[in-house]
Amino acid sequence: MSYSLLAADGSGFTSPGPGDFEYPPLFGAGTFFTKPMLIIVLASLAVALFFYLAARRAVVVPGKLQFLGESVYGFVRNGIALDTMGRQGLKYAPYLTTLFAFIVTLNLSGIIPLLQFPATSRMAIPAFLAVISWVIFNSIGIKRHGFVGYFKAMMFPPGIPKLVYLILAPIEFASTIIIRPVTLAFRLTFNMFAGHLVLLLFILGGEYLVFHKGGIVGIGAGSVSLLGSIVLTFFEGFVQILQAYVFVLLTALYIGGALADEH
Amino acid sequence: MNGTVNGNLNMIGYGLAAIGPGVGIGLIFAAYINGVARQPEARNVLQTIAILGFALAEALAIIGIGLAFALK
Numbered sequence: 001m002s003y004s005l006l007a008a009d010g011s012g013f014t015s016p017g018p019g020d021f022e023y024p025p026l027f028g029a030g031t032f033f034t035k036p037m038l039i040i041v042l043a044s045l046a047v048a049l050f051f052y053l054a055a056r057r058a059v060v061v062p063g064k065l066q067f068l069g070e071s072v073y074g075f076v077r078n079g080i081a082l083d084t085m086g087r088q089g090l091k092y093a094p095y096l097t098t099l100f101a102f103i104v105t106l107n108l109s110g111i112i113p114l115l116q117f118p119a120t121s122r123m124a125i126p127a128f129l130a131v132i133s134w135v136i137f138n139s140i141g142i143k144r145h146g147f148v149g150y151f152k153a154m155m156f157p158p159g160i161p162k163l164v165y166l167i168l169a170p171i172e173f174a175s176t177i178i179i180r181p182v183t184l185a186f187r188l189t190f191n192m193f194a195g196h197l198v199l200l201l202f203i204l205g206g207e208y209l210v211f212h213k214g215g216i217v218g219i220g221a222g223s224v225s226l227l228g229s230i231v232l233t234f235f236e237g238f239v240q241i242l243q244a245y246v247f248v249l250l251t252a253l254y255i256g257g258a259l260a261d262e263h
Numbered sequence: 264m265n266g267t268v269n270g271n272l273n274m275i276g277y278g279l280a281a282i283g284p285g286v287g288i289g290l291i292f293a294a295y296i297n298g299v300a301r302q303p304e305a306r307n308v309l310q311t312i313a314i315l316g317f318a319l320a321e322a323l324a325i326i327g328i329g330l331a332f333a334l335k
Contacts, residue, residue, distance in 0.1 A: 018332050083311055183322045190325045193332075246318040253315065 013208045016200035021121060021193065039119040043105040051101070073097050080249055085256040092255055095136070099129065100248045103188070107240035110196055111233050118240065121192035123185065126247075130185040133251040138177075141258030150258070184250060191243045195236045202229035273331040280327035287320035 025031040026038065054069025062070060076097040081089035103120065110118030120126050141150040154176050155169040202225050209222030295313035299306050 079311075083307070183326070186329055187318065187322055187325050190329045191321075194328055242314075246314060249311065249315065250318060 013205070013212075016197055016204055020200055021196075023117075035117055036119045036122050036125075039106065039109045039115055039117060040125065042115075043102065043109060043119065047098070047101045047105055051098075072101060076100050076248065080245075080252045084249070084252045085259060088259060089252065089256065092136075092252070096248050096252055099133075099251065100244055103129070103244035103247055104241060107192060107244055108237065110192060110199075110240060111237050118192040118196055120188050121190075121196050123189050126188040127185040129188075129247070130181040133184065133254065134181040137251070137254040137258045140255055144259055180250075180254060184247065188243055188247050191239060195239055199229060199232055199236060202226070202232055271331075273334060277327045277331035280331075281324045284320050284324035284327075287323075288317055291316040291320060 023034040023036060026033050026035060051069055054065050058066060073093070077090065077093040080100075081093040081096055085092070106119045106125065108118075109115040110121070138150075141154070144150070145153055151173075155172045156165060157168075157172075160168065206222045206225030206229060209218045209225060211222075212218075213222070291313055295309055298309045
């Protein structure tokens, strides 16, 4: 008797895995343009068009679209830039807003019908965004404190016994230079990866149980699974927006940390 | 009965690894709820801090699932 769930009892359900994140080229073999790339292009166009239309012909009493655009900008400006960096953070609000809108759009493509793939679950995209944020916060720090001063402020915070620096300095260096960008990229990638995997499991598993397994047990469990997938889709939407917020919040905090003077 | 269980042991490791961040995130939001209940006007300040702590604790679980799929 086999205790394995569905995969091994010979009835043909293969549970979704990392292979479901590999897309073949859209226009036949030999071309390089895949579905995630299409989503990136669409998301870039959508974000650009949205902010262009929202900011065009700005009036004192905003219309619906202008209000929406201003809400997004105001949320990032007041809720993230001002809260974490104070008034000196206003300079970086446009970058943070663009980043937020872009990541939200890419994430939400995971639950938009027909697209239904979060492009940020491919490592390259969050990694590239994390590298951009890394370059920005480090260059801001170097510009503010000078090259030596920046690393001194990072690795040797004042008011600590001299001996502790032996441990603290390497940890602080590794944390700022290596761990920050890596976790920034990992967090976004694998949140989207895991979320998409769970949705795939619920929907494909439910479909298999209802239409292929059949019987009272199959249809009952499959229906529960399919209904659960609806709830999970909304939960996924929440996580996708939250993760975009977290990415931008951490970028803002890193920039704020690079800007901060020694206490 | 000689049962066979198929699957990847990595996933059990990931399940164990998720306990720590799970407890940590629970503690963070418990503290956040406590703080807001005692001082509702501090909500905005606490929210940023709570989500920051949540993101940092969650990073451990995320690294876990990343490695669970990456390591063969």
